[in-house]
Amino acid sequence: xxxxxxxxxxxxxxxxxxxxxxxxxxxxxxxxxxxxxxxxxxxxxxxxxxxxxxxxxxxxxxxxxxxxxxxxxxxxxxxxxxxxxxxxxxxxxxxxxxxxxxxxxxxxxxxxxxxxxxxxxxxxxxxxxxxxxxxxxxxxxxxxxxxxxxxxxxxxxxxxxxxxxxxxxxxxxxxxxxxxxxxxxxxxxxxxxxxxxxxxxxxxxxxxxxxxxxxxxxxxxxxxxxxxxxxxxxxxxxxxxxxxxxxxxxxxxxxxxxxxxxxxxxxxxxxxxxxxxxxxxxxxxxxxxxxxxxxxxxxxxxxxxxxxxxxxxxxxxxxxxxxxxxxxxxxxxxxxxxxxxxxxxxxxxx
Ligand code: FNR
Numbered sequence: 001x002x003x004x005x006x007x008x009x010x011x012x013x014x015x016x017x018x019x020x021x022x023x024x025x026x027x028x029x030x031x032x033x034x035x036x037x038x039x040x041x042x043x044x045x046x047x048x049x050x051x052x053x054x055x056x057x058x059x060x061x062x063x064x065x066x067x068x069x070x071x072x073x074x075x076x077x078x079x080x081x082x083x084x085x086x087x088x089x090x091x092x093x094x095x096x097x098x099x100x101x102x103x104x105x106x107x108x109x110x111x112x113x114x115x116x117x118x119x120x121x122x123x124x125x126x127x128x129x130x131x132x133x134x135x136x137x138x139x140x141x142x143x144x145x146x147x148x149x150x151x152x153x154x155x156x157x158x159x160x161x162x163x164x165x166x167x168x169x170x171x172x173x174x175x176x177x178x179x180x181x182x183x184x185x186x187x188x189x190x191x192x193x194x195x196x197x198x199x200x201x202x203x204x205x206x207x208x209x210x211x212x213x214x215x216x217x218x219x220x221x222x223x224x225x226x227x228x229x230x231x232x233x234x235x236x237x238x239x240x241x242x243x244x245x246x247x248x249x250x251x252x253x254x255x256x257x258x259x260x261x262x263x264x265x266x267x268x269x270x271x272x273x274x275x276x277x278x279x280x281x282x283x284x285x286x287x288x289x290x291x292x293x294x295x296x297x298x299x300x301x302x303x304x305x306x307x308x309x310x311x312x313x314x315x316x317x318x319x320x321x322x323x324x325x326x327x328x329x330x331x332x333x334x335x336x337x338x339x340x341x342x343x344x345x346x347x348x349x350x
Pocket of ligand 1: 021022023073077104105151223247248278279280300301303
């Protein structure tokens with residue numbers, strides 16, 4: 001699948017300001033272009049004469065079985081891509097047997113997502129109002145979230161993006177999307193009002209990991225880790241897994257791409273906890289590279305959003321199915337019939 005073509009189709013159907021928000025990356029488009037190019041800069045050393053007549057992509061993530069290591073990243077404001085928002089995304093995920101992350105900034109009530117049958121992890125921004133943060137966590141648990149993904153790479157609700165100004169502050173949305181109410185759909189209007197002017201806490205240190213784990217009884221995945229030493233500290237502080245991510249190049253524009261950060265993180269903690277990766281993956285071949293470098297699974301962001309915008313549930317399904325089909329092809333050509341056969345020696349770093 002040419003994701004760039006799908007993106008152009010999405011751009012044609014979305015209001016400009018919505019497309020710009022989905023597409024935006026820190027400091028302008030270069031940071032995202034670099035993230036995508038980073039995956040493609042790895043080369044492969046395929047095996048030959050291996051029996052690939054049966055290729056197996058099923059695995060587990062934190063104990064949840066999934067048919068494929070291609071998972072859906074938590075993304076805000078999906079109702080701006082399609083009125084069904086995460087209901088459609090989750091329905092596609094349920095049909096395929098994978099898993100999705102659900103953003104703090106989803107407009108869709110948790111119960112609607114659970115009703116699709118898809119397993120989901122709640123992505124948490126620790127808000128400066130800790131009580132409301134706890135309310136969100138309690139509701140996520142009540143509705144069946146299976147893990148908490150603590151996003152650690154964005155502090156403050158506005159992303160630093162001088163090249164393409166965008167923000168998740170409700171007031172920044174244009175009237176067409178009606179999206180100003182479409183944020184924090186799991187808080188009551190009164191709670192949202194109380195949060196008004198509030199933001200993501202900037203003072204959450206490592207102890208917040210244990211606080212979340214105790215509050216919820218769920219495993220905590222720390223998202224946005226780009227360094228082995230941070231991964232080590234997160235795991236020592238109680239993280240059950242780490243997600244190597246540049247937030248799709250939406251955080252610090254000059255960060256190294258997650259493709260280049262993954263091996264360091266895997267070396268630091270990969271023998272103890274599951275390591276996942278996202279940002280810039282645009283094909284199943286990129287997923288194969290990520291798994292060979294030690295990731296347990298890969299989360300896909302914008303390509304899913306483009307699928308949702310152009311085709312709703314069926315569009316998301318097509319994107320996920322295509323990534324998995326491409327992964328199967330890559331495994332076949334690499335002579336790696338199982339996920340365990342995707343080993344670092346198959347990959348040559350640029
Ligand atoms: C995101 N991402 C994100 N991450 C998060 O932890 N909480 C969030 O609310 C959001 N919202 C969000 C909105 C949009 C429109 C995008 C594109 C991304 C980041 C997301 O989880 C993931 O890290 C990246 O999208 C992965 O990169 P790619 O696949 O988009 O390149």
